[in-house]
Amino acid sequence: MAKRKSKKSAKKVSVSVSVILALFLSFFVLRAVDNWLELGIFDTVKKWVSDTVQQNNGTTEEESPSESADFQVHFIDVGQGDSILIRSDGHNILIDAGENDKGRTVVSYLEALGVDSLDLVIGTHPHSDHIGGLDVVISEIDVKQVLMPKVKKSIVPTTKTYQDLLAAIQDQNITAAISEPGQTYAFGKGLLTVLGPVQEYDDLNDSSLVARFDYGSFSFLFTGDMEAGAEQDLLDSGADVSANVLKLGHHGSATSSSEDFLQAVGPGYCVASCGEDNEYGHPHKETLQRVEQAGASLYRTDYQGDIVFMLQNEELVVSAQKG
Numbered sequence: 001m002a003k004r005k006s007k008k009s010a011k012k013v014s015v016s017v018s019v020i021l022a023l024f025l026s027f028f029v030l031r032a033v034d035n036w037l038e039l040g041i042f043d044t045v046k047k048w049v050s051d052t053v054q055q056n057n058g059t060t061e062e063e064s065p066s067e068s069a070d071f072q073v074h075f076i077d078v079g080q081g082d083s084i085l086i087r088s089d090g091h092n093i094l095i096d097a098g099e100n101d102k103g104r105t106v107v108s109y110l111e112a113l114g115v116d117s118l119d120l121v122i123g124t125h126p127h128s129d130h131i132g133g134l135d136v137v138i139s140e141i142d143v144k145q146v147l148m149p150k151v152k153k154s155i156v157p158t159t160k161t162y163q164d165l166l167a168a169i170q171d172q173n174i175t176a177a178i179s180e181p182g183q184t185y186a187f188g189k190g191l192l193t194v195l196g197p198v199q200e201y202d203d204l205n206d207s208s209l210v211a212r213f214d215y216g217s218f219s220f221l222f223t224g225d226m227e228a229g230a231e232q233d234l235l236d237s238g239a240d241v242s243a244n245v246l247k248l249g250h251h252g253s254a255t256s257s258s259e260d261f262l263q264a265v266g267p268g269y270c271v272a273s274c275g276e277d278n279e280y281g282h283p284h285k286e287t288l289q290r291v292e293q294a295g296a297s298l299y300r301t302d303y304q305g306d307i308v309f310m311l312q313n314e315e316l317v318v319s320a321q322k323g
Contacts, residue, residue, distance in 0.1 A: 071190060071215045073245070075299070075307040076109050077323065078102040080275030080282070081129035084222060084247065085110065086213055089188020094137065095122045095211075095222055096130040100161060103136025109306070110141060117142040120185060120192070124224030125149060125208040128161040135168035146176045149209040152200045179209050181239070190215040197230060198237045205250060206230035212243060218316055219243040220309075221265055225250040231261040244316060245269045245309060246296070252283020262294040269297050269309070269318065276302040 074085040078098030083106050086093040092115050097106045110118075121143050123131040138146070146169055169176050183194040196210035208224025221243035226234070227250060234241065246265050249256030252272035270291045272283040283300065291298050299307045305322030 070188070070311070071218075072308060072310040073213070073220055074109075074113075075247070075271050075273055075301060076106060077301040077305045077307075078105055078133070078273075080251065080278045080280070081132070082124065082224070082247075082251075082273045083133070084273075085113075085115070086187075086190070086192075086220075087113075087115075088190030088213075088215060091119045091187035091190070092117065093120045093122070093187065093192065093213075094118050096124055096224075097133030097137050099129050100132035103133030106133050106137055107140050110137075115141070117144070119144050119187060121146045122209060122211065123148045123165065124222070125204050126151065126157045126159075126162045126165075127204055127225065128159065130224065131165050132161050135164040138165075138168040138172055138174065143172065143174050146174055147179050147194075147209070148176065149197055149207055150178045150180075150200070151204065151207050152202065155202060155204060155207075157204070181237070195239045195241065196226065196234045196237075198233050198239070201230060203227075208249075210234060212241070215311075216314075218245075218311070220245045220247070221267070222247045223249040223256070225253075225256070227253070227255045228258040228261070231256065231258055235261065235264055241265050243267055245271065248272045248283065248287065248291070250282075251278075251280070252287045252300075253280070254284035254286040257287050257290060259290055259293075262290055262296075267294070267296045268316075269299065270294075271307060272298065272300045272302075274300065274302050278302070 070089045072087040076083040076085060079102065081098035081102060082096040083098045083102065084095040086095070097103055118141055121134065121138065123134055123146065179194045181194055181196055181198055185192040191214045193212050193214070194209065195212055197207050201207050205225035205227050206229060208226045210224065210226055211222050213220045213222070219242065221241055231249070241261070241264050243265050244267060246267040246269070248270050251274040274282040288298065299318065299320060301307060304320035307318065307320045309316060309318050
């Protein structure tokens with residue numbers, strides 16, 4: 001009995017080897033035919049297997065944890081003006097919206113991201129290259145609250161741009177508030193802190209609302225058009241202006257982003273929001289030199305278009321796209 005069992009086992013092994021050899025040869029024949037006819041069958045199968053493995057591991061190429069960041073800051077290219085979108089754990093904050101003709105540009109940008117509501121809209125100061133498009137945004141996007149700085153009565157503008165903004169706020173029955181240093185607004189794990197202006201000024205640029213946004217260990221400083229004198233007042237007030245990313249004041253004008261201010265901020269990145277071949281020559285060469293001396297990397301909307309900072313694997317990364 002043992003001898004007959006051994007023969008059957010040998011026979012099974014022989015058959016198995018034959019089957020394996022046949023399959024092995026068939027594989028190479030099929031692969032050769034696939035390559036010759038350029039069908040791409042094997043590449044398709046390989047991709048299917050790879051995608052299946054990734055899904056079983058809980059990640060896919062299109063939606064990996066490193067790319068589904070909960071925190072993003074978008075410097076929207078609105079030409080010679082400012083517009084910034086902060087996204088924090090499902091909350092959306094918009095700072096400025098460029099000139100009067102840029103309202104639709106900002107709305108289209110928001111819609112492309114799926115943003116249908118804004119938790120907070122900040123108008124840094126009533127110059128048209130900052131608040132010009134806000135009336136359109138407020139009229140077309142659901143806005144919960146508007147925040148603006150206190151402006152000295154003698155310099156409150158009477159422009160149609162400013163009146164259109166106030167009318168849009170009233171028409172949409174939106175809560176509007178005047179900023180004060182020390183105010184804080186929490187958005188998920190993000191915190192917006194109002195730093196300035198720390199006093200009343202005779203100039204609208206210096207009256208700009210200044211805010212820092214903190215998310216974890218990363219900070220962004222937004223300065224509107226604040227110039228050197230107001231920067232020094234802010235430093236003298238003891239405000240914590242340190243940040244990883246600085247939005248250069250007044251589109252990179254030489255009258256802003258002083259050496260002392262840059263040193264206090266200590267940014268790794270600076271962003272100049274300005275128009276291509278703008279008539280003011282922003283950003284000015286003096287500012288560019290100071291940014292270089294500060295050791296910061298410079299990004300410009302006139303050169304690089306929309307600039308986006310986000311967190312990937314607990315690191316701050318930046319991308320840019322010129323439209």
